Every structure is written in structure tokens, then in C-alpha cells.
Amino acid sequence: MNLLFxxxxxxxxxxxxxxAKPKHAFIISLSAAILEAxxxxxxxxxINETSLAITYMHDWIPEVGIQFSLKAxxxxxxxxxxxxxxxxxxxxxxxxxxxxDHAQYQGLMLLMQSAMMGAFLAKDAFLFYFFFEASLLPxxxxxxxxxxxxxxxxxxxxxxxxxxxxLFLFIGLIFVYLRTPxxxxxxDIETLYLTAHNLSSVTQGYLFLAFFxxxxxxxxxxxxxxxxxxxxxTSPSQGTMLLSxxxxxxxxxxxxxxxxxxxxxxISIWGNTxxxxxxxxxxxxxxIAIQQKDxxxxxxxxxxxxVGLISAGMLTQSFExxxxxxxxxxxxxxxxxxxxxxxxxxxxxxKTRELAQLGGITQxxxxxxxxxxxxxxxxxxxPLTNGFIGEFILxxxxxxYSFVLGIVAGITIILGAVYTLRLIQKSMFGxxxxxxxxxxxxxxEEKMVLIPLSIFVFLGGIFPNTILHFSEESVxxxxxxxx
Amino acid sequence: xxAIIALSLFGISNLFLGFWFPRxxxxxxxxxxxxxxxxxxxIDWNHELLWFGNMFRTSNTSINFSLIIxxxxxxVVALSRGFGVDDEHTHPAEYYAILLFSVVGAILxxxxxxxxxxxxxxxxxxxxMYVLTGSDKRxxxxxxxxxxxxxxxxxxxxxxxxxITLVYGATRSFYVSNLANIIAATAPESMPxxxxxxxxxxVVGLLFKVSAAPFHFWxxxxxxxxxxxxxxxxxxxxxxxxxxxxxxxxxxVFGGIYSTWVLxxxxxxxxxxxxxxxxxxYQQSVKRMLAYSSISHAGYMLMTVSAKQISSTSxxxxxxxxxxxxxxxxxxxxxxxSEYQTGRKEKPEDYASFAxxxxxxxxxxxxxxxxxxxxxxxxxxxGFWGKFFIFSDSFNRNIIYPVILAILMSAVGIxxxxxxxxxxxxxxxxxxxxxxxxxxxxALWFCTxxxxxxxxxxxxxxxxx
Numbered sequence: 006m007n008l009l010f011x012x013x014x015x016x017x018x019x020x021x022x023x024x025a026k027p028k029h030a031f032i033i034s035l036s037a038a039i040l041e042a043x044x045x046x047x048x049x050x051x052i053n054e055t056s057l058a059i060t061y062m063h064d065w066i067p068e069v070g071i072q073f074s075l076k077a078x079x080x081x082x083x084x085x086x087x088x089x090x091x092x093x094x095x096x097x098x099x100x101x102x103x104x105x106d107h108a109q110y111q112g113l114m115l116l117m118q119s120a121m122m123g124a125f126l127a128k129d130a131f132l133f134y135f136f137f138e139a140s141l142l143p144x145x146x147x148x149x150x151x152x153x154x155x156x157x158x159x160x161x162x163x164x165x166x167x168x169x170x171x172l173f174l175f176i177g178l179i180f181v182y183l184r185t186p187x188x189x190x191x192x193d194i195e196t197l198y199l200t201a202h203n204l205s206s207v208t209q210g211y212l213f214l215a216f217f218x219x220x221x222x223x224x225x226x227x228x229x230x231x232x233x234x235x236x237x238x239t240s241p242s243q244g245t246m247l248l249s250x251x252x253x254x255x256x257x258x259x260x261x262x263x264x265x266x267x268x269x270x271x272i273s274i275w276g277n278t279x280x281x282x283x284x285x286x287x288x289x290x291x292x293i294a295i296q297q298k299d300x301x302x303x304x305x306x307x308x309x310x311x312v313g314l315i316s317a318g319m320l321t322q323s324f325e326x327x328x329x330x331x332x333x334x335x336x337x338x339x340x341x342x343x344x345x346x347x348x349x350x351x352x353x354x355x356k357t358r359e360l361a362q363l364g365g366i367t368q369x370x371x372x373x374x375x376x377x378x379x380x381x382x383x384x385x386x387x388p389l390t391n392g393f394i395g396e397f398i399l400x401x402x403x404x405x406y407s408f409v410l411g412i413v414a415g416i417t418i419i420l421g422a423v424y425t426l427r428l429i430q431k432s433m434f435g436x437x438x439x440x441x442x443x444x445x446x447x448x449x450e451e452k453m454v455l456i457p458l459s460i461f462v463f464l465g466g467i468f469p470n471t472i473l474h475f476s477e478e479s480v481x482x483x484x485x486x487x488x
Numbered sequence: 489x490x491a492i493i494a495l496s497l498f499g500i501s502n503l504f505l506g507f508w509f510p511r512x513x514x515x516x517x518x519x520x521x522x523x524x525x526x527x528x529x530x531i532d533w534n535h536e537l538l539w540f541g542n543m544f545r546t547s548n549t550s551i552n553f554s555l556i557i558x559x560x561x562x563x564v565v566a567l568s569r570g571f572g573v574d575d576e577h578t579h580p581a582e583y584y585a586i587l588l589f590s591v592v593g594a595i596l597x598x599x600x601x602x603x604x605x606x607x608x609x610x611x612x613x614x615x616x617m618y619v620l621t622g623s624d625k626r627x628x629x630x631x632x633x634x635x636x637x638x639x640x641x642x643x644x645x646x647x648x649x650x651x652i653t654l655v656y657g658a659t660r661s662f663y664v665s666n667l668a669n670i671i672a673a674t675a676p677e678s679m680p681x682x683x684x685x686x687x688x689x690x691v692v693g694l695l696f697k698v699s700a701a702p703f704h705f706w707x708x709x710x711x712x713x714x715x716x717x718x719x720x721x722x723x724x725x726x727x728x729x730x731x732x733x734x735x736x737x738x739x740x741v742f743g744g745i746y747s748t749w750v751l752x753x754x755x756x757x758x759x760x761x762x763x764x765x766x767x768x769x770y771q772q773s774v775k776r777m778l779a780y781s782s783i784s785h786a787g788y789m790l791m792t793v794s795a796k797q798i799s800s801t802s803x804x805x806x807x808x809x810x811x812x813x814x815x816x817x818x819x820x821x822x823x824x825x826s827e828y829q830t831g832r833k834e835k836p837e838d839y840a841s842f843a844x845x846x847x848x849x850x851x852x853x854x855x856x857x858x859x860x861x862x863x864x865x866x867x868x869x870x871g872f873w874g875k876f877f878i879f880s881d882s883f884n885r886n887i888i889y890p891v892i893l894a895i896l897m898s899a900v901g902i903x904x905x906x907x908x909x910x911x912x913x914x915x916x917x918x919x920x921x922x923x924x925x926x927x928x929x930x931a932l933w934f935c936t937x938x939x940x941x942x943x944x945x946x947x948x949x950x951x952x953x
Contacts, residue, residue, distance in 0.1 A: 064947075065945070065947065066873075066946055066947045066950060067951075068802075068947070068950060068951060069877075131876070135867045135868075135872075138866060138867040138872075139866075139867045139868050142861075142866070142868075146913070149910070149913070150913060150914065156914070157910055157914050157915075161906065161910065164902070164906065165899065165902055165903055165906075168866075168899060169899040169902075172895045172898060172899060173895070175876075175879070175895070176879065176883075176891060176892065176895055179876075179879050179880045179883050180883060182880070183880060183883050183884055
């Protein structure tokens with residue numbers, strides 16, 4: 006029952022906000038998100054105690070073997086945990102702005118959460134696809150209704166690009182589904198694993214490509230990333246946070262949940278290419294990030310670089326790679342929304358994100374500077390921060406896979422440090438510019454968002470084992486399937 | 489079966505009732521007639537029977553198709569407001585009567601067991617449609633459309649009749665059930681070759697009616713020229729009836745010589761998908777876009793029509809239903825908006841007319857959005873499952889390339905359907921609150937809610953079929 010609550014509660018509150026348009030939308034959505042986080046925390050505690058997955062099943066379309074089945078195991082658990090944890094902060098970041106009591110804005114965020122929770126919990130492949138696609142609609146409306154410059158064209162490109170990719174996933178899923186035994190077939194993900202294993206390696210190769218294109222566009226992986234920087238830049242901050250913090254994890258989750266256990270032979274053909282593409286993305290994204298003038302755009306490219314590393318690590322199919330990817334998904338989610346929020350705080354006060362016009366903020370807002378530095382260090386993967394654990398395990402798995410690729414991917418740490426420190430230096434330090442002289446201190450609401458996020462960066466860096474242990478068993482199961 | 493007798497009588501009585509009653513009463517009466525018709529159709533559920541000298545067969549499939557057709561007609565009548573033509577020129581009694589007659593024709597087309605019955609049904613439906621297309625007699629475009637439709641339609645019926653004749657010559661039978669047996673019993677080599685020509689001509693005749701490429705050239709002009717309410721009727725009722733007949737002929741009658749026609753159907757379906765979708769993407773007018781989109785949906789449906797499987801019956805039914813609901817809602821909003829914009833905008837049916845609709849009319853914008861999403865096949869709507877059933881049916885028969893093409897074309901579809909959504913939500917416009925009659929609102933919301941309900945829980949009707 007708890008699973009159903011987690012899935013439908015944000016949907017109901019979100020729909021209520023959209024239809025009834027109540028006055029105090031902010032309070033309603035924030036409390037809904039906090040309640041959701043508590044419920045999810047309770048569920049995760051249950052999974053951790055019993056080390057059993059929690060499932061729910063109901064008939065949906067029995068004639069064609071499609072079930073409404075949900076399952077929360079170690080892998081799904083981390084992602085629903087991330088989604089539930091971040092939402093209160095994302096909603097909290099609207100406090101005291103004109104968006105706070107905008108019922109539509111808040112409602113769309115909750116709808117988005119519901120769809121993403123569904124994608125992470127689905128045990129039926131078509132249920133997964135259903136939520137995977139459905140999550141696009143709220144974010145599309147959010148971005149094109151409240152976005153910045155040229156939003157219409159940019160978000161339209163984003164929408165068509167991602168749906169186009171998902172359609173490949175759709176045919177791939179149908180293809181495997183029709184080969185499952187029984188007259189009604191079955192779309193249960195675990196049945197699909199076994200069915201796909203019996204396919205020839207050439208077929209698996211094509212299916213790998215079909216699935217990978219869909220997830221590669223979502224993440225995004227080079228060369229499917231062209232929608233990403235523009236969309237991240239033009240979306241309202243909360244939209245960008247949702248996109249980068251949680252939504253791109255649907256792509257990485259899809260790789261772990263569907264591609265890796267399903268097509269071991271397919272990966273042996275195309276896996277190397279996919280890893281090389283991911284690592285090209287890491288380097289390419291970092292180099293472009295160094296040259297950016299717009300802070301938000303810089304973060305967009307840095308997110309692109311980070312996700313490339315996650316993807317490369319996962320595709321090595323090793324236990325470490327998967328564990329590191331899961332851990333890094335969590336840390337990247339926390340760090341990136343913190344960083345985007347810092348940029349928004351700066352933009353609120355100075356009305357600009359141009360690095361050239363900023364500088365010297367440290368003199369007026371000490372808390373902002375400190376949290377900015379902590380979040381950035383997490384992003385650069387300094388020891389004792391959450392980013393270090395994830396990137397370290399990921400890089401180790403890539404080194405084990407291929408020494409050369411490992412070295413190339415390792416450059417990311419240097420490049421990452423370059424663009425992140427450049428971002429801090431240009432915005433926080435240096436001389437006070439004309440527009441930063443009257444930079445006001447952080448409000449209480451802003452502190453309430455930034456300080457906990459900064460604490461998470463350390464917590465994740467100091468106590469990684471709780472989380473690594475949490476996902477260990479499910480990841481082991483996945484690696485067993487590949488043999 | 490009693491439904492066709494009842495509906496014909498209702499149609500005739502409607503003509504006389506027009507002397508005494510105003511439009512509003514007639515509308516309610518016609519709705520009542522259609523509801524009675526639906527009830528009479530449903531009575532025969534699970535009784536497979538032959539009527540009229542074995543020329544007419546009621547089966548569960550035919551009943552389902554008849555119900556979808558009557559539901560579409562019901563919605564069209566509920567949405568009609570003097571049929572959008574100004575009062576001076578309206579003849580409501582005649583319109584409602586012709587509408588009922590055409591429904592009778594459509595029911596004949598979905599339940600025939602004799603080739604002549606198919607022909608009679610098609611003619612009743614078509615002649616009624618020629619009249620309705622030209623009903624806006626002061627509008628030059630409407631007149632042109634009627635003439636074009638009539639000429640092309642008469643030609644197509646001729647081809648169909650020629651095909652029936654050739655098939656009769658080859659098999660000496662008009663009866664559907666006989667034909668199937670004869671074809672199954674005879675070796676393919678000993679069949680006269682003009683049987684195949686006959687089959688092909690029959691198929692071409694029907695493909696014309698469902699506007700599949702390359703027989704689609706009349707569609708955009710006729711759909712654009714006819715009053716929007718009849719365009720709605722054409723693209724739902726005529727299409728459903730046409731596909732039911734096509735499916736009945738291909739899988740029921742000529743299933744035995746599957747291999748001779750199946751490639752033709754695939755080729756036509758792929759051509760239809762490309763032409764329909766690509767041309768729709770270039771349209772500026774929403775009405776023309778919906779016309780081309782209706783061509784493209786014919787392409788999707790053709791992929792299943794060629795099926796030799798039990799599951800494809802329910803697929804076609806489900807797709808027809810989801811397509812009907814979405815199309816009715818889309819045209820309904822188009823009627824309201826274009827009526828509002830007439831006089832304000834030079835071209836009231838363009839995308840630009842929808843700019844800023846969501847601001848003061850969130851309900852209308854929502855209904856239009858859901859219907860477009862359903863046509864595009866986005867999850868949460870009925871259209872998604874319609875596409876899913878079609879793709880999985882086709883894959884089941886190892887039809888890979890048409891499905892891949894269909895997938896690519898769905899992506900094109902998303903482009904032009906979302907143009908409407910963008911225009912409503914993200915473009916600035918100055919549309920004030922539009923007053924919508926209560927009956928209109930009920931019908932519109934019924935379509936929207938049904939589309940959503942079928943999208944979340946498709947089994948609701950899928951298990952019925």
C-alpha cells in the first residue's frame with residue numbers, strides 16, 4: 006500500500022493544485038513533498054531492515070499480459086530516495102518568489118515527481134515506458150510556460166528529440182515482449198531478461214542500439230546531447246533542477262534496469278562503442294564548460310560531462326561500475342541542484358548570469374560562498390565529499406575495463422576542477438563589480454535549502470557504506486544475470 | 489438488425505417533425521433516436537443471426553462497430569448547432585434525417601453478408617455525405633467540395649462494383665460465407681486470374697472511401713470545404729465503416745488468398761503514412777492538418793486490417809474508438825474557436841486562431857490538448873494503447889519495416905500536433921471567455937474523459953471486444 010501512496014500521492018496533490026488553483030500553493034506542495042519524503046524514507050527503512058524487495062501487483066490489461074506491477078528493490082530504492090529527497094528542496098527553492106504561490110507551477114512539479122517515481126518503481130516494461138513518456142509532459146509545460154528566452158523553439162526541440170528516442174525503446178520493448186512465452190505474453194521485466202538472453206547476438210545488438218538511443222538522448226550522451234544545454238539554460242531553475250537532478254537519472258536507471266541485464270551479447274558487440282562515446286562526452290563537455298560565459302550553461306555542460314562518466318562506468322558491466330554509477334547518480338543529483346540554486350540566487354539579486362559581470366560576492370554573502378564551495382568540491386570529487394566516492398569507484402571500473410580509456414576518463418577530474426574553480430573564482434572572488442555591490446544576504450528560506458544540501462555533500466563523503474550496502478544485493482543480482 | 493429499420497423510420501419521421509418543431513427539439517429527438525438505435529443494436533449481443541435472406545449478419549464484431557458508429561453520430565448531433573450554417577439557410581429536419589440515413593448505410597457496411605448489401609450500404613452512406621458536404625450552399629468552397637466528392641466518390645463506387653462483378657464471375661457467389669468456402673476449397677492455380685483483379689478493385693474502391701494514399705487526393709479539399717461538423721462526421725463515421733468493411737472483406741472473405749493482396753496493402757499503408765504525416769506537418773490550417781492527420785491514421789489502421797489474427801479485430805475496434813473520440817473532440821474545439829474568430833481573423837481555422845486560448849478558456853484548451861495528445865499517441869491517452877496494439881499486432885506477424893516507418897512517422901506527428909498545443913498555451917492572443925452551450929460542453933468533456941479513462945485503463949473496453 007505504501008508503494009501506491011508514494012506513486013499516487015504527488016499525482017493527486019498536483020492535480021488538485023492544477024484544477025483548484027488554491028491560494029497557498031507553496032505550503033501545500035511543500036508539505037506534500039515532505040510527506041512524500043517521509044513515506045519514502047519509511048519504505049526504504051523497511052527494505053533495508055528486511056533486505057527484501059517490496060512489490061505490488063494488480064491486473065491492468067490481462068489479455069495482453071500487461072500488469073500494473075511495482076517493485077522497490079535496492080536500485081529502485083536509491084532512485085526513489087533521490088527523487089523524494091530532492092523534491093522538498095526544489096520546491097523550497099521557490100520560496101518567496103512569484104512562483105511560490107503559482108498553483109500551476111507547483112502542481113506540474115508534483116506531477117513530474119509522480120511520473121518519475123512510477124518509472125523508477127515499475128516492474129512491468131510497458132508501465133515503465135508509460136511513466137517514462139508521461140514524465141515529459143509536465144516538464145515540457147513547465148519549461149515552455151515559465152522558461153526564458155526563445156523557450157518555445159528550444160523546448161519543442163527537446164520534446165521531439167526525446168519522444169523520437171523513446172519510440173525506439175518502444176519498438177524494442179514490443180519486439181522482446183512478443184517473444185516471451187505464453188499466448189498472452191508477459192511484459193514483466195524479469196521475464197523479458199530471460200527471453201532476451203535467448204536471442205541471437207546480432208538481434209541483441211540491434212535491440213541494444215534501439216534501447217541505448219532512447220536512454221542516451223535522455224541522459225544525454227554524445228552525440229545526442231544537442232538539446233541539453235539550450236533546454237537547461239532556458240528552463241526555469243526548478244525545471245533545470247528536475248531535469249538534471251532527477252529526470253536524467255531515468256536514462257541511467259533504464260540502462261541499469263533494462264539494457265545491462267537484458268542484452269549481455271548485445272553489449273559485447275556495441276558496449277565498447279557506447280563507452281567510448283560516453284567518454285568523448287566527458288571530455289567534450291568539460292572542454293566546452295571551460296569556455297562558457299553563462300553560469301547556468303556552464304553547469305549544463307558540466308552535468309553532461311558527469312553523466313558521461315556514469316554511463317561509461319555502468320556499461321563496463323562490472324559490480325563496481327554499477328555500484329559507483331548508483332552512488333554517483335545520488336551525489337550528482339544533490340550537487341547539481343545545489344549549484345543550480347546558487348546560480349539562481351545570484352540571478353535573483355543581480356539579474357544576470359554572465360560570469361564577466363559578477364565577482365566579489367564573497368564579501369557580501371559568506372554563507373552563499375561557503376555552500377557554493379562545498380557543493381563545487383563535491384562536484385569536483387574532492388575526498389571527503391560525496392562526489393569523490395562515486396567518481397572514484399566509476400574510474401576504477403573504467404580502469405579495470407581498459408587502461409587507456411581509464412586514463413582519458415581520468416582527465417575529467419582535472420578539467421572538472423578547472424571549470425568549477427573558474428566558476429567560483431569569477432563569481433565569488435575578485436573585485437566587486439558594479440552590480441554585485443548591493444548583493445543582499447541570503448534569506449532564511451534560501452539558507453534552509455542550501456545548508457542541508459551542503460551537509461549532504463559531507464555525509465555522503467564520510468558515510469558512503471550505508472548507501473553502497475543498501476544497493477549491493479540488487480546490483481549483485483543484476484551482475485548474476487549477465488553471466 | 490431492428491436498429492436499421494428503426495433508424496430509417498426515425499429518419500423519415502424526422503422529415504415530418506420538422507414542420508412542427510424547432511431545431512432544439514429536433515436535436516433532442518434525434519439524440520433520443522440514436523440512443524434507441526444503440527439500445528436496439530446492443531440487444532443482439534451474443535446472438536449471431538442472419539437476416540433479409542441471409543444478406544445481413546449480426547455478430548459481436550459488427551455490433552461493436554455499429555455502436556462506435558452510432559456513438560460518433562450521437563456526439564456529432566450533440567455538437568451540432570444548426571450545423572454551423574446561419575439560421576436563414578438551415579433545414580435542421582433534413583440534416584438530421586440525412587444523418588440518420590447515413591448511419592443506416594454505415595451499419596449496413598459493417599454487417600453485410602452479401603456483396604450487394606455492401607454496395608447498397610456504401611451508396612446510402614456516400615450519397616448522404618455528398619449532400620451534407622454541400623449543405624453550406626452559399627459557400628463556394630463547400631459547393632466545390634461536394635462536387636469533387638461526388639465525382640470521385642461515384643467513380644470509386646463504380647470501381648468497387650466492377651470488382652464485385654469480377655469476383656462473382658470467378659466464384660458464382662455473392663455471399664461472404666460462401667465465397668470464403670469456395671476460395672478455401674479451390675486450388676489457387678485453378679482460380680481464374682480475374683478473381684485477383686476483382687479483389688484488388690474492391691479493395692481500391694474501399695481504400696478510396698477511407699482516404700488511403702494514393703487515393704486520398706479528394707480528402708483535404710473535401711474535408712476543408714465541408715462545414716466542420718460534417719468533416720467531423722466524415723472522418724469518424726465514414727472512416728470506421730470503411731475500415732470495418734475493408735477488414736471484413738480482406739480477413740473474412742479473401743483471407744484464403746492472403747499472399748496475393750498483402751503486399752499491396754503494406755505498400756499502400758506505408759505510402760499513406762508518409763504522405764499523410766509529412767503533408768500534415770506543412771499545414772497552416774488546423775482543419776487541413778486534421779484532414780491530413782486522418783489520412784495518416786488510415787495508414788496506421790491499414791497495418792492491422794491485413795491481419796489474419798483474432799486479436800486484430802479488437803485492435804481495429806479499439807483504434808477506431810480512440811480515434812473517434814479524439815477526432816470528435818478536436819473538431820469540436822475547432823468549431824468553437826473558428827466560429828469565435830470568424831470576422832476577427834482573416835483565416836479563422838489557422839493555428840494562429842488558437843493563440844492564447846488557454847488563458848481565458850482553460851477547459852477548451854485542455855480538451856483540445858488531450859485530443860491532440862491522443863492522436864499523437866502519447867501515454868495517458870487512449871491513442872497510446874491504440875498504437876501499442878497496432879504495433880504489437882504487426883510485429884507479431886513479423887512486419888518489421890512498416891512498423892519502423894510508422895514509428896518514425898509518429899515522431900513527425902508529434903511535431904504537428906504539438907504545434908496546436910504550443911499555440912494555445914505559449915503564444916499570446918486575445919481570446920476572451922467563449923460561451924459554450926451546455927450540450928456541447930457535455931459532449932466535449934465526455935470525449936475528453938473517455939480518452940483519458942481509456943488511456944489509463946484500456947481494459948475497460950478492450951475486454952469487451
